Amino acid sequence: ELLIGELRHRVGNLFSLVQALHRQTGQNAQDAADLEMKFGARLAALASAHAMILDGGWQKTSLRGLLETALAPSSERVVFSGTDVRVPADAAFSFSMALHELATNANKYGCFSAPEGRLFVDTGCKPDALGQKLVLEWKERDGPPPPREACST
Numbered sequence: 001e002l003l004i005g006e007l008r009h010r011v012g013n014l015f016s017l018v019q020a021l022h023r024q025t026g027q028n029a030q031d032a033a034d035l036e037m038k039f040g041a042r043l044a045a046l047a048s049a050h051a052m053i054l055d056g057g058w059q060k061t062s063l064r065g066l067l068e069t070a071l072a073p074s075s076e077r078v079v080f081s082g083t084d085v086r087v088p089a090d091a092a093f094s095f096s097m098a099l100h101e102l103a104t105n106a107n108k109y110g111c112f113s114a115p116e117g118r119l120f121v122d123t124g125c126k127p128d129a130l131g132q133k134l135v136l137e138w139k140e141r142d143g144p145p146p147p148r149e150a151c152s153t
Helices: 002-028 032-055 063-070 072-077 089-108
Strands: 060-062 078-082 086-088 118-128 131-141
Touching: 002 032, 032 060, 032 063, 032 089, 060 063, 060 089, 063 072, 063 078, 063 086, 063 089, 063 118, 072 078, 072 089, 072 118, 086 089
Parallel strands: 078 118
Antiparallel strands: 060 086, 118 131
């Protein structure tokens, strides 16, 4: 009964997350085809994170693994440095979605949209007043310049 209760809770959370993804994607979709493509990509990212979390026994998963999965289509243009960080299972879903969005933006507008573009990702932990904090640096190089309106104050 305890196991079924925990499973019910986790499956409920997963369905809530899928609904939220659908709602967010629908708000920005231009048409049904756009919704299908974007939602499918986000759902695939979520499924990949879910598989990694299950492989880790639903405890913690590798941030580097989440990054490698999200960036797999452009892996030859990515340089990783720093140390791997183990991310709690519940946080890994959010990280996975955020990394998917960053990778999508890099493909559309950033370093991966230019042939010579590169991405440098550094991960690690640093001490702070509450213990340790995650540090992730995402640096895009040799991509197109940002639009002028993005640079105004």
